[in-house]
Amino acid sequence: MESEHMVAEDYKAQVLEELELARSRTEQLVRSLPEDKLEVPYHPGVNPPLWEMGHSAFFYEVFVFNLLDGTPSCDPSMDDLWDSFHVEHRDRWRRDLFPGREATLKYFNTVYDRVSERIGSRELTGQELYLYRYAVFHQNMHIESLIWCRQTVGYPAPAEFIGDRPAPGEPVTGDAEIPAGRWLIGMPGESDDFAGEDFAFDAEKPRFEVELPAFAISRTLVSNREFQAFVEDRGYQRPELWSFGGRKWLETEVDVSLVHGVSEPQLKVPRHPLYWRWHGNQWQERFFDQWLPLNPDAPVTHVTYWEAEAWCRWAGRRLPSEYEWEVAALGNRPEESFRRYPWGNERPDASRVDMDARSMARNPVFDYPVGDSPFRCRQMVGSVWEWTSSQFLPYDGFKVDMYPFMSTLQFGDHKVTRGGGCATSSNLIRGTYRQAYLPLRNDVYTGFRTCALNG
Structure with a gap:
């Protein structure tokens, strides 16, 4: 197990860097849109930006805190809405079901602060490193989705x-x-x-x-x-x-x-x-x-x-x-x-x-x-x-x-x-x-x- 810890430790700084880059890119893609642009017209190929952000954070909750630690989500009442298998595609556009931008950003950053603190505060096993990288790469898939969403609906290019x-x-x-x-x-x-x-x-x-x-x-x-x-x-x-x-x-x-x-x-x-x-x-x-x-x-x-x-x-x-x-x-x-x-x-x-x-x-x-x-x-x-x-x-x-x-x-x-x-x-x-x-x-x-x- 010692060698497993040593291998994981070599990659800890890299994972933290990738996590923070994914956080800042996602946040910028959402913050850079004026309020009226968050109301993305329904399109079968894209998701609204706020849902993309909440879903990305939810993935860390499921595969880091729920799976590794057995701890519940920040707000278990919202879990089904951020889970792509529990909320139908068209329902992701229902603003009455989801929190607004500031509440979503607060949830998003709360999760990322917890993940960052967890990575930095302990030696990581190989399995933990794998789970972190998996979640970071998953989030990068959604960063790509946020970009092609802008192209699909004709919004400004990303910064x-x-x-x-x-x-x-x-x-x-x-x-x-x-x-x-x-x-x-x-x-x-x-x-x-x-x-x-x-x-x-x-x-x-x-x-x-x-x-x-x-x-x-x-x-x-x-x-x-x-x-x-x-x-x-x-x-x-x-x-x-x-x-x-x-x-x-x-x-x-x-x-x-x-x-x-x-x-x-x-x-x-x-x-x-x-x-x-x-x-x-x-x-x-x-x-x-x-x-x-x-x-x-x-x-x-x-x-x-x-x-x-x-x-x-x-x-x-x-x-x-x-x-x-x-x-x-x-x-x-x-x-x-x-x-x-x-x-x-x-x-x-x-x-x-x-x-x-x-x-x-x-x-x-x-x-x-x-x-x-x-x-x-x-x-x-x-x-x-x-x-x-x-x-x-x-x-x-x-x-x-x-x-x-x-x-x-x-x-x-x-x-x-x-x-x-x-x-x-x-x-x-x-x-x-x-x-x-x-x-x-x-x-x-x-x-x-x-x-x-x-x-």
Whole structure:
């Protein structure tokens, strides 16, 4: 047990730093909104900011104080309202059910003060360290949700947005050729591996080997310029480019109009990505509460799986499987040193990735060259979550983690995305991290890269 304490102690300062960063970022995202902006219009993909804040704090209560200490919550009468499995999604907008901003902030900071004091006042076991990191990473998921909520409803950009170009690169084109071979996928360990750099959620485990044939994958993400060509070639109006699921998505909105004197259904077909518009003789993209000229070199963002799939058919390409994606990003082989990120094991920073809401996918797809993978693929971490062709399923040997709903509710009907996006927290991401989204999601910062059909 002594060695377990010593390992945990090495990470105590890091956990405290991550906890305080998560606290300050969440608080800033809520405090920076005027009172009338807290009344977020109902949208099925986002939660109101105050609920996000209360829910994040509640998670610490459940998995630290209830689980470790057996102590009750600060206000047990509110537990069901902060618990995502007890309050329906639409009811989270009912301001009569929840406390206001100042009361929520008080609850939030009370919980964080208790957590911080607990970490600092004792030696931590490996299990305690694991639980803290789990809760901090969970909160960072909700920080990302708070950011895409602002984009969804058209609120101002977060204060963290700098809008600079910290790591310019020279334009690159073409595919990276990935040789056939045996590769490592996933992170080591089972659910009871608690501490250290190898923290992972249950869907990333256990690590295994896979044999893959050679394939070719694009060095860069699909850009706005490339997707614009699809739009202007009437890609949305060509049924042969769309799968059954894609056509069903296109046909979700039906309007009844008089056409030549006859009443018949007319499809409201989307003709461009979610936040694009043709205005003033140019393509524009809505960026939070502003309409800006479309940056042709930036990655196409906010596209569904169905749109990515249709673009691939139009271009004579395909989406990578998630195994192909991870191999292209990390290149981990058996018996070799394991890398967590495309460039190695140093933590992500602004020279390598577009994350932490700093640049918000506004920079060219060829920027961040020092973040290249071993096969010279660019921006495989950050910028946009990348759609893969894979269904979100457990790896062989999967074991449910301490939070049974982190992965299991998404198995089967969700698609795997990889790499994290511009709104993702950089301390959350590893090259093995798997995120699951329904194929119709486009409010998240999703994009894609492609593979050649003959590989």
